[in-house]
Amino acid sequence: MKTTALAQVDSFEDREISELLKWLRLPTMAAQLEQASRQAEAGDWTVRGFLKHLAAAELQARRDRRIERNLKASQLPPGKTLESLNLKRYSLKVRRQVKTLVSGDFLEQCGNILLFGLPGRGKSHMAAALGYELIARGYKVLFAPTYQLVQRLLIAKRELELEKILRRLDSFDCVILDDIGYVQQERDEIEVLFTFLGERYERRSVIVTSNLVFSKWERIFKDPMTTVCAIERLVHHSTILELVCSKSHRLEEAEKRNRGVDLQTPGTARSADSANQSAGAEQ
Template identity: 25%
Template sequence: MTSLRDQIRAQLADLKMPGALEAVDPVLARIDSGQISAPEAIRAVLDAQISLRNNRRLEAAMRSSRLPAVKTLADFDFSFQPSLKREQIDSLATLGFVERRENVVFLGPPGVGKTHLAIGLAIAAAQSGRRVYYGTLGELIASLEEAQAAGKLMPRMKTLTHPALLVVDEIGYLPVSRTGAMLFFQLMSRRYEHAATVLTSNKGFEEWGEIFGDEVMAAALIDRLLHHCHIVNIRGNSYRMRHHAELWGQHRLPEGDSASASSPKPKGRKTQEVTA
């Protein structure tokens, strides 16, 4: 007759719970030796399965989302960036903004951690089972332009509208063509109130007209973006240059200069500096 323990193993295999299956013998051994109680044992077995599932989700998300690197919020050194409110990032990390289909804009000079934080939020969302997608503004526009040239714009638009969280990184480093700007505007209009977007820029909103080559379109884009938006302004030194403190002393760049949140805020629209 199969033992009770063999039956448990067979059941876990049947339920396709390899994490729990791997954990069950050592956990049973710890019950036998009186180290843990039955509820603790159940929790340990379930924990093992949940963490395996989360790791698999993350691996799958890293492949499909095109996230360029694993940068987690846990790896972020808040003490290096005192202008950043830790509570604001912690609050964003609970992903209520994804649920509410709100946007997050990280503004600040190069190297202050905008991409790191955007990826960190995307990874948190992926770990919670949500679909995420990452691209620089240049990459996203290029993919839309290619799709349009191939007569496949609509499926591509849908692919980029679908994810619960889209990261649009590096707005402002490269100028955008007129058609590119229009395609991006269409994408953001589709995502508006439909899914959350995290954007990063080294330029303040007042310079977005220049980036997109069209003041009116940029204003309309910003209007939609800011309607439900958390703005994170990072003023500080580049983390990349942290070992060159002496250089900072000599050639200090104007801090947070290009990233003031002095946006053309449309009337009657609420923009939160600090998340609830």
């Protein structure tokens, strides 16, 4: 009888403590209170050990929820992770660079990553994979095809809300600009893209993918002076990855589906990749 009464008192106190924890916005501690109490009694935990266990569970749950929120906000393409990327296709130098970059240290220094290569060499996949790794380490990342981001900025400018959207983008530790080389902008579009890059210079980071080496970036920014300024701001504090492969991964996959048929003119991609690499080395 006495044992039953004590159990009821303990149960009542647990409910009270649980409610207090919820009011303090500690939902994981509240949810695990009863189970942790039983473990503490069975294991003869100290009070400090009991509190440490609950606090650690709350902290981990908050980290998991933050990562989940950041993943939803990132707009990263599904499945484009390091696990699904065949790093063996790339040089030892690139593999070592990737291993260093996933730590996120470059974000603390407001550094940039520039990915160059011909179509089908995995630039977008690698950029997205780095994005997933950075989010797992607690950073906020946004993935956007360059043309889409430029259009969003242009609309915001016309509606006199450019400053507002730039502040919103500033909340991301890293913005991935995919396929900057495909953008053939009018002057207004060039201005908003240049403004965006200028706002992030030495304050936040960008990851940029491009089929075009720097010597051809005047196609993007039209004006030589604007091109030079954009390149200088991106290159300063940047890591450059040149993705040189003999074949497009899309062709490789197509050849596998077609029983090893060579779908590529012999030597074409290899010579093009070599030319692309040589042009990049001139910068």
